[in-house]
Amino acid sequence: MIIVTGGAGFIGSAFVWRLNQEGIEDIVIVDRLGSKNKWKNLVNRRFADFIHKDDFLQLVCADRIPFKVAAVIHMGACSATTERDADYLLQNNYIYTCRLAEWAVNNNVRFIYASSAATYGDGTRGFSDDHETIPGLQPINMYGYSKQMFDLWMLQRSWEKKIAGIKFFNVFGPNEYHKEDMTSVIFKAFHQIQETGKVRLFQSYKPEYPDGGQLRDFVYVKNCVNVMWWLLQHPEANGIFNLGTGHARTWNDLIRAVFAAMGRKDNIEYIAMPEGLRNQYQYFTEAKMDKLTKAGCPTAFLSMEDSVRDYVVNYLQNTDPHLGK
Numbered sequence: 032m033i034i035v036t037g038g039a040g041f042i043g044s045a046f047v048w049r050l051n052q053e054g055i056e057d058i059v060i061v062d063r064l065g066s067k068n069k070w071k072n073l074v075n076r077r078f079a080d081f082i083h084k085d086d087f088l089q090l091v092c093a094d095r096i097p098f099k100v101a102a103v104i105h106m107g108a109c110s111a112t113t114e115r116d117a118d119y120l121l122q123n124n125y126i127y128t129c130r131l132a133e134w135a136v137n138n139n140v141r142f143i144y145a146s147s148a149a150t151y152g153d154g155t156r157g158f159s160d161d162h163e164t165i166p167g168l169q170p171i172n173m174y175g176y177s178k179q180m181f182d183l184w185m186l187q188r189s190w191e192k193k194i195a196g197i198k199f200f201n202v203f204g205p206n207e208y209h210k211e212d213m214t215s216v217i218f219k220a221f222h223q224i225q226e227t228g229k230v231r232l233f234q235s236y237k238p239e240y241p242d243g244g245q246l247r248d249f250v251y252v253k254n255c256v257n258v259m260w261w262l263l264q265h266p267e268a269n270g271i272f273n274l275g276t277g278h279a280r281t282w283n284d285l286i287r288a289v290f291a292a293m294g295r296k297d298n299i300e301y302i303a304m305p306e307g308l309r310n311q312y313q314y315f316t317e318a319k320m321d322k323l324t325k326a327g328c329p330t331a332f333l334s335m336e337d338s339v340r341d342y343v344v345n346y347l348q349n350t351d352p353h354l355g356k
Contacts, residue, residue: 037108038062041110120177147178150165158317158319205354217289221293237314
């Protein structure tokens, strides 16, 4: 059995879709559905069972999971960079992951977990996933720090030789719809274009970057789950790995790709950035992908333009935009 925590969430449900593509249905989804529309991500999926995240943690701590586990894909976490409840983030993102990792290592179960590029903070310390550089990182929000804490806890135990962590960069794609304010700019731009015919982007406050020229490493969720599938198939590949494209692109590039996918003419308006955001805004992110490539993982991803077109044409413009069968 393969356990996918956060299996009803964005990346988790996309990975279940990838497993289904391989004919795998012996999957247990672990999540909390709440009152949002996250449940819709599961409608087209095939899996054996669903366990609430709190009940699952009790089973783990008591070492009473009632079935044989081949792997744990731990995508479950609060991913809101704006979350201010530090105690909640510590319990949900850090302690939960510690207990689950302990169980997996003690039971020789393959463990793959989600770290985050938010651990890199403002980017001034670079974007290297070399284990020696990780202790020096300084996240700028509590979400990033909760992920950094587990990375450090894992490295202190030398478990980088036993488990695999993934620092996701700017992921976008189908099944992100329940994330509300945390949805990708592509999702938001698509609806802005439909409603107003234009997209608003923040002005730049650094002379070396023109308006809309700020750079991000945008990576399609389908590329991400292909890497996750490779890691599942290669238990010898362990440690913390960046997962982006390795090529930063501008916000202007991204939005023009959305307009092109919709068959519309570009219409971008640049607006003032809130003052509270200006001092902590990242002008550049780019994943260093050498480590994952050297491990043997294929990293020839779809281009940003092709990824955006697939997302817009095959999902956002459909009546049911979720990943299908």
